[in-house]
Amino acid sequence: MEKKLSGSRNGPRPASRRGTLTSVKAEDIFNKPLTKRERETVSRTAGRQAAGDDTHIDYSDIPPLSDEQLASMTRFRDARDRLEKKKMISLYVRGDVLEWLRSKGPGHLTRINDILTSVMEAERRVNRSA
DSSP states (O other), X not given: OOOOEEOOTTOOEESSOOOOOOOOOHHHHHTSOOOHHHHHHHHHHHHHHHHTOOTTOOOXXXXXXXXXXXXXXXXXXXXXXXXXXXXXXXOOOOHHXXXXXXXXXXXXXXXXXXXXXXXXXXXXXXXXXO
């Protein structure tokens, strides 16, 4: 099928032209001011989060966790952990333990803190229930 031609002063040419690519910097996208509607949406969402209101969330499509999944869960570091003042110490660990921690990826020192925190909290829970 042939392209439609449109008339112009300089003779017939294709009716549609290819779009031109426009270069945009990431700063231009991130620094673009929000529209009134976007500001209202952000404000409404922030208000719900601050109030702890999650009644508008539909959880019906999320399957319940199995006992195996619950048993394999690990502690999530929350904002309180990052805000608490940490103490600088020197610690000796076995070589194989250090290699294992490093094999899990970056953040092996944070991982040591998480493991020790989890053990401490588990011990506190056991002592409270006893």
